[in-house]
Amino acid sequence: MTEPSARPTRAQQRHRTEERILAAARQIFAELGYDRTTIRAVASAAGVDAGLVMHYFGSKDLLFARAVEVPADELPGGTSGEVAEALLTSLGRRLTSEPAASLAVLRSMLTNADAADRYRAAAEPQLNQITEAIPTPDADLRASLLSAIVHGVIAERYLLRLTHLADASPEQIIDLLRPCFQSLTTPPSK
Amino acid sequence: MTEPSARPTRAQQRHRTEERILAAARQIFAELGYDRTTIRAVASAAGVDAGLVMHYFGSKDLLFARAVEVPADELPGGTSGEVAEALLTSLGRRLTSEPAASLAVLRSMLTNADAADRYRAAAEPQLNQITEAIPTPDADLRASLLSAIVHGVIAERYLLRLTHLADASPEQIIDLLRPCFQSLTTPPSK
DNA sequence: GTCTATACATTGATAGAC
DNA sequence: GTCTATCAATGTATAGAC
Numbered sequence: 001m002t003e004p005s006a007r008p009t010r011a012q013q014r015h016r017t018e019e020r021i022l023a024a025a026r027q028i029f030a031e032l033g034y035d036r037t038t039i040r041a042v043a044s045a046a047g048v049d050a051g052l053v054m055h056y057f058g059s060k061d062l063l064f065a066r067a068v069e070v071p072a073d074e075l076p077g078g079t080s081g082e083v084a085e086a087l088l089t090s091l092g093r094r095l096t097s098e099p100a101a102s103l104a105v106l107r108s109m110l111t112n113a114d115a116a117d118r119y120r121a122a123a124e125p126q127l128n129q130i131t132e133a134i135p136t137p138d139a140d141l142r143a144s145l146l147s148a149i150v151h152g153v154i155a156e157r158y159l160l161r162l163t164h165l166a167d168a169s170p171e172q173i174i175d176l177l178r179p180c181f182q183s184l185t186t187p188p189s190k
Numbered sequence: 191m192t193e194p195s196a197r198p199t200r201a202q203q204r205h206r207t208e209e210r211i212l213a214a215a216r217q218i219f220a221e222l223g224y225d226r227t228t229i230r231a232v233a234s235a236a237g238v239d240a241g242l243v244m245h246y247f248g249s250k251d252l253l254f255a256r257a258v259e260v261p262a263d264e265l266p267g268g269t270s271g272e273v274a275e276a277l278l279t280s281l282g283r284r285l286t287s288e289p290a291a292s293l294a295v296l297r298s299m300l301t302n303a304d305a306a307d308r309y310r311a312a313a314e315p316q317l318n319q320i321t322e323a324i325p326t327p328d329a330d331l332r333a334s335l336l337s338a339i340v341h342g343v344i345a346e347r348y349l350l351r352l353t354h355l356a357d358a359s360p361e362q363i364i365d366l367l368r369p370c371f372q373s374l375t376t377p378p379s380k
Numbered sequence: 381g382t383c384t385a386t387a388c389a390t391t392g393a394t395a396g397a398c
Numbered sequence: 399g400t401c402t403a404t405c406a407a408t409g410t411a412t413a414g415a416c
Contacts, residue, residue, distance in 0.1 A: 009399095010399085013399075014399070017399085017400090032301070033225075033300060033301040035223075035225035035226060035301060036225060036301060038390085038391065038392085039391080039392065039393085040390090040391080040392095048400075048401085049400065049401045049402080050392090050393095050401095051393090051394085051395095051400080051401065051402080051403095052399080052400060052401070054392080054393060054394080055399085055400085059392080059393080060391095060392065060393095106300070107300045107301065109300075109350065110223055110296075110297045110298075110299075110300060110301075110345070110349055110350075111222070111223040111225055111226060111297070111300075111301055116350060119350065120350070120352070123352075127354075138358075138362065138366070140354040141354045141355070141358045141362065141363070141366065142366060143354070144346070144352050144353075144354040144355040144358075145343065145355070145363070145366055145367065147346070147352070148339075148342040148343045148345070148346040148347075148352070148355060149338075149339050149342055149343075149370075150342075151342055151345075151346070152338040152339055152340075152341055152342020152343070152345070153335065153338045153339075153342070155300070155338070155341075155342070155345075156334065156337070156338040156341070157338075159300050160299065160300075160306060160309070160310070162310070162313075162334050162337070162338070164317075164330040164331045164333070164334040165331070165334040165335070165338065168328075168331045168334075172328065172331065173331070173335070176328070176331065176332060176335055176374065177335065179369070179370070179373035179374075180339075180369070180370035180373060180374065183369035183370060183373065184366065184369075184370065199381095200381085203381075204381070207381090207382090228408085228409060228410090229409075229410070229411090230408090230409075230410095238382075238383085239382070239383050239384080240383095240409095240410090240411095241382080241383065241384075241385095241411090241412085241413095242381085242382060242383070244410080244411060244412080245381090245382085248411095249410080249411080250409090250410070250411095
């Protein structure tokens with residue numbers, strides 16, 4: 001037993017550089033997507049060597065996996081109307097400060113099978129929860145459409161930067177989408 | 191002047207192989223995206239050599255440009271209600287038989303600046319036409335949201351293959367989205 | 381016109397020095 | 399623990415033979 005209050009240079013130092021590498025990876029993956037991101041670029045941004053990154057994470061795939069792993073955000077269920085509003089607030093949160101990890105997945109989604117799987121895995125519990133709250137036979141399709149809308153808006157705002165979408169305030173976007181979400185979460189009035 | 195009815199092996203033969211290469215390129219770009227698509231794979235799929243592809247198109251970028259160039263589909267304008275319905279029919283058409291060129295652009299959009307520009311260029315006239323038909327100050331934002339929804343649905347159906355979205359019939363999707371589109375194209379009833 | 385051979389750069393990954 | 403040196407593979411692009 002060495003003194004417990006001493007600075008543990010070993011594991012602590014490693015953990016710090018590991019976090020630094022992960023932060024750099026998240027940012028670059030989000031900017032360039034999976035394919036265009038190189039180990040060298042990540043290492044350089046983190047101020048370390050490329051070999052060290054490999055030494056820590058084993059491969060580019062594993063680095064990507066570690067960089068984008070994120071606890072699925074909680075989405076409270078409830079009645080159909082409540083779910084619609086919860087989805088809107090969730091969207092609002094993601095429209096104000098979107099974590100780099102989600103953007104990395106979004107951008108890599110279409111070119112990396114791993115990213116696509118991650119996206120699906122993250123979306124599935126959300127989809128199920130939404131599905132349960134919608135009292136129609138086509139609830140699963142409605143939930144999928146809601147998911148598609150959310151991700152379409154985020155993608156075109158953050159990744160594609162369509163001007164009008166990028167400039168608008170989250171509140172404005174949410175207000176415009178509210179009728180959409182309500183119509184999708186409630187059965188036809190017929 | 192050689193006999194006009196003879197088979198012009200020169201230009202005609204070239205044109206045929208060029209078209210074969212372009213068809214192969216469209217398909218592979220749509221499947222793999224810009225980055226993962228290699229000249230070699232395109233050449234192989236077209237039954238020719240990689241050098242020939244370079245000889246014809248000059249570079250990978252130019253090949254991509256030629257492969258995905260497509261006349262912007264006409265979107266008739268009109269009143270806000272008519273535009274909503276026109277958008278839905280347009281979406282329905284793209285949900286039944288989507289040309290490979292559009293999918294190639296969609297998949298490459300997030301990783302290739304060229305593809306992103308092409309996407310914007312193709313979307314802009316549509317956006318303007320929609321904007322003009324909506325009689326509200328935030329018409330441009332509404333148009334952008336409509337665009338985001340359309341592309342979100344297409345991306346998750348064709349590229350990500352979310353099961354419920356991939357299995358649903360175009361009519362079912364359109365019917366569910368109709369209220370959304372109407373609420374976005376018409377001013378608040380207030 | 382079409383294909384072969386190859387130059388040149390870049391990348392992911394490995395082994396070993398400090 | 400961190401970095402240098404290097405390997406092997408891949409991909410774009412070029413030059414030239416047939």
